[in-house]
Amino acid sequence: MSKLHNATDFQRRVVSWYDQHGRKHLPWQQDRNAYRVWVSETMLQQTQVSTVIPYFERFMARFPDVTALATAPIDDVLHLWTGLGYYARARNLHRCAQTIASTHSGEFPNTVDALCELPGIGRSTAGAIVSMAFQQRAAILDGNVKRVLTRLHAVDGWPGTTAVQKELWQIAEHYTPHERVQDYTQVMMDLGATLCTRSKPQCTQCPVQDLCAAHAQGTPTAWPHSKPKTVKPVKAAWFLMLQLPDQRCYLTPRPPTGLWGGLWCFPEFTSSAALDDWLTQQGYALDLREDWATFRHTFSHFHLDITPVHLRTSNVINAEEQGQWVQPHLDEALGLAAPTKRLLEKLRS
Incomplete structure (x- = not known):
């Protein structure tokens, strides 16, 4: 892994890019609250934004808040999830909503540790809720952010391993700011989704191109390293x-x-x-x-x-x-x- 860069300089660069080029009109960015952030982050796991948008809008129309979701029949939830795949996400959403309604009086906890105790909420989703809904400092590490940070520091190894995950969390924590953390969280996802893409990264438009170890080596798409191949039965x-x-x-x-x-x-x-x-x-x-x-x-x-x-x-x-x-x-x-x-x-x- 390459040496960590100055966090303040990195934050300034990416947030300035967000002010000019970042996505600000996604449905879950409007009337933003913990519930909407949570549902959108869950839907976006292993699913592209363009696919998620109509599902999110239908979901919000039917279940506008956590109480509506908690009291709905599971069949209604799964019906609106049909086609998104990874259906455990929908079942966990329903169970989690019921827990929030019964144990937390319908209010989301505002710390990463407390959120991680809820069904189906992992550290990155919890960080997104805390940073984007409560505007408190919390790191995230979704698929897009993993790709950006892995290339930034040419982190070797498959990101699915415990050792590489630990290293990436340390990098994510280093760069996460105390100020404008909502915008910083969004821009890190935006960079991965729009510039630092899997197969055709647009390095010339990247605000941290000169800091990127993968770009310096001339092969940014070599990172992140792929999962070791296995033959599917x-x-x-x-x-x-x-x-x-x-x-x-x-x-x-x-x-x-x-x-x-x-x-x-x-x-x-x-x-x-x-x-x-x-x-x-x-x-x-x-x-x-x-x-x-x-x-x-x-x-x-x-x-x-x-x-x-x-x-x-x-x-x-x-x-x-x-x-x-x-x-x-x-x-x-x-x-x-x-x-x-x-x-x-x-x-x-």
Whole structure:
């Protein structure tokens, strides 16, 4: 790692750049409070701003404050999250809102340590809430800031390791100011999102180009170092799409934790034979099934090859109490797993 630079000079440069070029009109920057910062930071984890904006606006319209979120059914929350992915974020938002409502009288704690005790809030999100909502000094280290600081000091190693994380937090703490901390926090995210991008950094426009060790070495995109590659395993699943004459399809809820936790999906089987066994038990004729083309859905740690099986029937199955019959256009407010939403759209068309 290169030597740390003068913090005051660094702060002055980046905040001056923010005054001229920073983003100041994002939805969560308007009427800013702890709740809006928290929701936006959670949505922005591993998701781009352009994707998040419409989700954030719909979410705020339905859940304008933490009490509204805390008292809402989890299905309503997951429904508005459908398509954003990483659904544990939505479940944690709901649990955290309930904790804030019940334990903190609906008010967010204003310290990093207290916020980190809440479900789903990590150190960087807590720092964003404290600095941007309460305007108190707190460092952040989201993906954009990691990239900026890793290049600034040519920090070796994958940022996902404990040792590199510790080093980056020390750097982040060094540069975080006491004054204008709200603007400083925003500009550090802006630099990573707009200039110090992953593949095409615009170094000539960067206010700290001459301080950047990665730029000095001529290979800024060599940092941050990539995660050591591993081969993702491939798993298989068969989704059963039962459909009644009135077009309704049968969906079942997933367990509250684990893969697609709490979301609604087509009944899933680990093999074609297991699906056939279930159909036989329910009294369906196996020759009515129609296998659609297999497609792949990729998670962070494995690939899932899904074979949809379509079966038209007039028989309302015995297990109806476990699920719901819904129209493909889905008027019901249900949180859907992405492959389920995709298949419903195909059935509708």
